[in-house]
Amino acid sequence: MSIDSILIAADTAAVPIELILESAYSQWFGEQDAATQAQLAAQRFEGKRYTQALRFNADGQLSGVVAGARQLDDIWALGNAALTLPPLAYTLSADLPAGTRQRLALGFALGAYQFLRYKPKAARACARLLLDDATLRADISRIAAAVHAARDLVNTPTEDLGPEQMETVIAALAATHGAELNCFVGEELLQNNFPAIHAVGRASHRAPRLIELTWGDPHHPRVAILGKGVCFDTGGLNIKAGDGMAAMKKDMGGAAVAIQLAQLIMDAGLPVQLQLLVAAVENAIGPNAYRPGEVIATRAGLSVEIGNTDAEGRVILCDALSYAAESTPELIFDFATLTGAARIALGPDLPALFCNREELSLDLIAAGREAGDPLWPMPLWDDYASMIDSKIADINNSGGSRMAGAITAALYLKRFVPEHIPWMHLDTYCWSEGRPGRPAGGDCQGLRAAFAYLQQRYG
Numbered sequence: 001m002s003i004d005s006i007l008i009a010a011d012t013a014a015v016p017i018e019l020i021l022e023s024a025y026s027q028w029f030g031e032q033d034a035a036t037q038a039q040l041a042a043q044r045f046e047g048k049r050y051t052q053a054l055r056f057n058a059d060g061q062l063s064g065v066v067a068g069a070r071q072l073d074d075i076w077a078l079g080n081a082a083l084t085l086p087p088l089a090y091t092l093s094a095d096l097p098a099g100t101r102q103r104l105a106l107g108f109a110l111g112a113y114q115f116l117r118y119k120p121k122a123a124r125a126c127a128r129l130l131l132d133d134a135t136l137r138a139d140i141s142r143i144a145a146a147v148h149a150a151r152d153l154v155n156t157p158t159e160d161l162g163p164e165q166m167e168t169v170i171a172a173l174a175a176t177h178g179a180e181l182n183c184f185v186g187e188e189l190l191q192n193n194f195p196a197i198h199a200v201g202r203a204s205h206r207a208p209r210l211i212e213l214t215w216g217d218p219h220h221p222r223v224a225i226l227g228k229g230v231c232f233d234t235g236g237l238n239i240k241a242g243d244g245m246a247a248m249k250k251d252m253g254g255a256a257v258a259i260q261l262a263q264l265i266m267d268a269g270l271p272v273q274l275q276l277l278v279a280a281v282e283n284a285i286g287p288n289a290y291r292p293g294e295v296i297a298t299r300a301g302l303s304v305e306i307g308n309t310d311a312e313g314r315v316i317l318c319d320a321l322s323y324a325a326e327s328t329p330e331l332i333f334d335f336a337t338l339t340g341a342a343r344i345a346l347g348p349d350l351p352a353l354f355c356n357r358e359e360l361s362l363d364l365i366a367a368g369r370e371a372g373d374p375l376w377p378m379p380l381w382d383d384y385a386s387m388i389d390s391k392i393a394d395i396n397n398s399g400g401s402r403m404a405g406a407i408t409a410a411l412y413l414k415r416f417v418p419e420h421i422p423w424m425h426l427d428t429y430c431w432s433e434g435r436p437g438r439p440a441g442g443d444c445q446g447l448r449a450a451f452a453y454l455q456q457r458y459g
Helices: 022-030 034-042 098-110 134-155 163-177 187-191 195-201 248-268 313-325 340-346 358-371 382-388 405-414 447-458
Strands: 015-021 052-056 062-069 089-092 128-130 180-185 209-215 222-233 273-283 331-336 352-355 423-427
Touching: 015 022, 022 062, 034 052, 089 098, 098 128, 098 134, 134 248, 134 447, 163 180, 163 209, 163 222, 163 248, 163 273, 180 187, 187 195, 195 209, 195 273, 195 313, 209 248, 209 313, 222 248, 222 313, 248 273, 248 331, 248 447, 273 313, 313 331, 313 405, 340 352, 340 405, 352 358, 352 405, 358 423, 358 447, 382 405, 405 423
Parallel strands: 015 062, 015 089, 089 128, 222 273, 222 331, 331 423
Antiparallel strands: 052 062, 180 209, 209 273, 352 423
């Protein structure tokens, strides 16, 4: 379902939605007439967050919706409304501040997502939300469409979204926006000095590749956006257990975020010269798989001892980071479903943010908070660098310690970013167990925060 069919410009019969704070519900309930109280009681509505109740007039027609909220500007307050309310048109109170209306409407649109590629008959009719401000509606629609598209990519099984199909997705994006596309595929990776990407992806019958999209005026500030595109991760020869492998189609979630961030940048016409880089591979098992204990080369000239083949994301990203740095961009962003340690520390909602410029980190976190897409700062704690020392190579991709895994992964990447280039690394989850506004399956934490930051900086 397109966002344009969810956020609509006009409907004279739109049903009003009234938000009631949980803390104020008892008083509000006491002020209602007996008929309203009876209706709410019959629906067992208590004003709790993420719940709604229907109000009917004397003729039995739907006349309003009451929605519980913890805070009026909670982006997820109406996150489940699109698929739980009757499929009619609704409207928010005109008394709400514009920023609150925007957040509520975005949460409503994000909650309307359904992944129907393989099960189209399961489509559910959606409620619609009236937004008569054309600019506001367009802004929200642009963001929601990008999130829906990223979720589609993460949810698509690897058979239909391997490295070649990911190249096709980016090629279509380039064609839409008049961008240039350049790809290094299979043996071309070795010929053009991307040995680490090739090493990780060489065991698969689907050729690994580095996909590059460039767009914008070369006189504008250069911004590099990188995504980890591991289309499926078996763990390699350090094979994952079955339950750990089951959802590994999502290991290209960082690439999905990067692709849709590039889409938003180009669609908004931000005055930057954009470089999108996606290292797309399958971490497969086979006679040609890279092995624990090997020492592999990298584009930067550093040798890497493979402590664990399941720490492959940082291995492919290091070549991409080195390549991005060669053009001396004003900023490098990378997005990756990199470590389980970040999820253990911060859970599913909070991407771990590592940055070599504290002021940039604070700005991005503030932008994410305003966008309802929170991030959490983590330290590039140099004292832990010894955990990934190697006796036979310049660095180990994993090391022997089970402590501080998200930090040591970020420290590994830091070795491939020159100190003079501002760099931000988001270790994100790209999955949801299913909550209001975030249906079960693929997600794209960090996308809206990054775009909000770039809009503020370059818009």
